[in-house]
Amino acid sequence: MKGIIFTEFLELVENEFGLAMVQQIIDECELDTDGVYTSVGTYSHKDMFKMVGKLSEIKGVPIPELLTVFGEYFFNTLSNDYPQFMKQANLFGFLDSIESYIHPEVLKLYPDAELPAFGSEIKNENELFLNYLSSRKLSDLAIGLINGASKYFNEEVNVFKVSEEDGGEKVMLKIKKI
Ligand code: HEM
Structure with a gap:
């Protein structure tokens, strides 16, 4: 890490x-x-x-609450330190780009980074599903990062855990605009 x-x-x-x-x-x-x-x-x-x-x-x-608070804080640092990744038009476009663009670029910069995989599916203009996959079981950190991104793009959302498998290694997140 x-x-x-x-x-x-x-x-x-x-x-x-x-x-x-x-x-x-x-x-x-x-x-x-x-x-x-x-x-x-x-x-x-x-x-x-x-x-x-x-x-x-x-x-x-509780640990999940601490991880979520920390994720939101961490997002501010990431968005300041890596402005090149923030050029997306909106929140869903940004979240969709984590797996296809941001984390692959992070891996080029830091080949030993341990990153989660995200399957993303934009259901419609109000709903996005993100399927978190990582042996580190940090989906609560991901929720905090999403909350941080939501503030950054000024788009209010609720984030729900739809399902959780393998003790938190596979977590389906639903991001719904308010
Ligand atoms: C500017 C945008 C972003 C950058 C530059 C970035 C970069 C990074 C870096 C450097 C790490 C640490 C890797 C390691 O510890 O070896 C990381 C981990 C992680 N990132 Fe991102 N990230 C970004 C956005 C996001 C967003 C929005 C999410 C939320 C969906 C996310 C989810 C995670 C999670 C959950 C981890 C912890 C590792 C794990 O779960 O296996 N990232 N990211």
Whole structure:
């Protein structure tokens, strides 16, 4: 997992709960790297799960909720750092381009990135289905990223999990305009 996910997560924790909370999480999780991450490095995604789990334990907030909040925050960073991927006309066009354009370009930049696969189907002008597929089981992060994109394009949507298989490796998401 690329370091940018770790650095952004720790930045969000610092903004919301302060540096002491960042330190507590690093101290109480047995991490591979002692909590030092660079945005271009690559680290075990298990470290990410340990830190999110620890924050959930300390704050009493469920892990899926934390991942969704983090996804929305992370989207702002991605859209600022990669303006070349934001040139789509609307939200559905953008979401449809993740699998066909954005993530393949990300892989060219970072060949060791571990990305989910998305099957997308635009049903009609109000409904899009995105079929999330990844052994990392981060569909809740995807929901947060979609929420961030919805704000970016100024198109309000609800995101639903229609079905979930293999413990979260395959999740069908329905994105419906409000
Ligand atoms: C500007 C747009 C985007 C860029 C540049 C981008 C780039 C990236 C990068 C660098 C990673 C980390 C890969 C790794 O850890 O090795 C990632 C992971 C991920 N991306 Fe994207 N992404 C973008 C938009 C989106 C959107 C809108 C979604 C939501 C549907 C999405 C879904 C995900 C998920 C869920 C992961 C976590 C890895 C996994 O589930 O296996 N991405 N992306």
